[in-house]
Amino acid sequence: MGINKxxxxxxxxxxxxxxxxxxxxxxxxxxxxxxKDEENKTxxxxxxxxxxxxxxxxxxxxxxxxxxxxxxxxxxxxxLLLEKTSYNLxxxxxxxxxxxxxxxxxxxxxxxEIKIPEIDLKILxxxxxxxxxxxxxxxxxxxxxxxLQNRFGERGKNIxxxxxxxxxxxxxxxxxxxxxxxxxKMYEDVISKSMLAVFVHSIMSQxxxxxxxxxxxxxxxxxxxxxxYIHGIGKTNITRIKNCIDSNxxxxxxxxxxxxxxxxxxxxxxxxxx
Amino acid sequence: MSNNxxxxxxxxxxKDILEIFGKTxxxxxxxxxxxxxxxKVLTKDNEEITLKQFAGIKYGSEIFVKKDIVSLLDLSKGE
Numbered sequence: 001m002g003i004n005k006x007x008x009x010x011x012x013x014x015x016x017x018x019x020x021x022x023x024x025x026x027x028x029x030x031x032x033x034x035x036k037d038e039e040n041k042t043x044x045x046x047x048x049x050x051x052x053x054x055x056x057x058x059x060x061x062x063x064x065x066x067x068x069x070x071x072x073x074x075x076x077x078x079x080l081l082l083e084k085t086s087y088n089l090x091x092x093x094x095x096x097x098x099x100x101x102x103x104x105x106x107x108x109x110x111x112x113e114i115k116i117p118e119i120d121l122k123i124l125x126x127x128x129x130x131x132x133x134x135x136x137x138x139x140x141x142x143x144x145x146x147x148l149q150n151r152f153g154e155r156g157k158n159i160x161x162x163x164x165x166x167x168x169x170x171x172x173x174x175x176x177x178x179x180x181x182x183x184x185k186m187y188e189d190v191i192s193k194s195m196l197a198v199f200v201h202s203i204m205s206q207x208x209x210x211x212x213x214x215x216x217x218x219x220x221x222x223x224x225x226x227x228x229y230i231h232g233i234g235k236t237n238i239t240r241i242k243n244c245i246d247s248n249x250x251x252x253x254x255x256x257x258x259x260x261x262x263x264x265x266x267x268x269x270x271x272x273x274x
Numbered sequence: 275m276s277n278n279x280x281x282x283x284x285x286x287x288x289k290d291i292l293e294i295f296g297k298t299x300x301x302x303x304x305x306x307x308x309x310x311x312x313x314k315v316l317t318k319d320n321e322e323i324t325l326k327q328f329a330g331i332k333y334g335s336e337i338f339v340k341k342d343i344v345s346l347l348d349l350s351k352g353e
Binding site: 129 | 280281282284285288329332333341347
């Protein structure tokens with residue numbers, strides 16, 4: 001196999017002990033900033049992880065040239081060459097593909113049938129995976145959320161927020177079942193303007209929260225919808241939402257309020273009284 | 275034993291990896307063919323790709339992969 005050839009090449013050129021057999025990953029790095037000694041400057045072996053880190057910018061020039069050729073020559077067997085953090089995510093995604101995820105599949109196939117835009121389906125699929133990472137594995141998902149927002153802008157951010165809060169299965173599917181026509185009219189405003197919900201984040205002022213509620217309700221009223229939910233995660237955001245309600249009594253008196261607070265999550269349901 | 279060995283690379287050697295595969299970046303940091311810098315390298319969705327966005331390469335027609343969750347999700351499905 002080609003990868004064996006690369007490993008043999010590295011062993012022969014870099015003084016890597018031949019006894020190293022438990023290698024799962026070879027990571028190509030640049031400089032070794034913390035070498036044990038000058039002789040072993042070109043590699044670092046982590047027995048616990050089974051990883052061999054090689055520092056190609058420490059290689060003698062001829063070895064570097066040969067290594068590049070070996071890599072290219074054995075490309076077919078390597079098959080996939082990914083940057084380390086991307087590879088870690090890729091592994092989780094492969095695991096996700098193998099897992100039983102009937103709930104996610106039901107949601108996805110429902111929206112495929114509804115024929116929402118192809119790009120929304122792609123974002124939704126990623127959003128369902130991110131939701132699983134957060135809920136089932138307790139992972140910090142901020143960077144993945146930012147990832148979707150960077151690539152797909154406001155639409156990406158709204159889909160992931162709405163998906164995390166269960167709006168796709170809890171609101172949009174029932175809406176479609178109740179009225180295809182209303183769904184078609186509302187879908188774009190729900191997705192592009194997130195009209196049903198305000199998701200409070202760490203740099204959102206109280207004024208911005210009330211402003212968002214007002215502007216989103218204006219859109220919702222077109223469809224006869226008189227409710228909106230405020231979502232917040234984390235102590236700071238929970239406090240911010242509560243302070244906002246307390247200090248804007250006159251504004252919030254227009255609504256019937258339902259407040260659900262559990263561990264680090266708050267959901268405030270607001271329904272217009274008039 | 276070695277059949278399951280994976281090869282990954284650090285963010286700091288992205289340019290070196292590209293060079294091995296005959297690519298380079300232009301003045302806008304977009305990945306291009308080293309021997310024909312006017313020809314941009316495209317992802318499977320025909321999108322150009324910057325050095326920052328570059329996540330890796332898949333064997334085949336040298337499929338260049340973007341460093342974002344949607345691209346990696348497609349890759350995990352074999353798409």
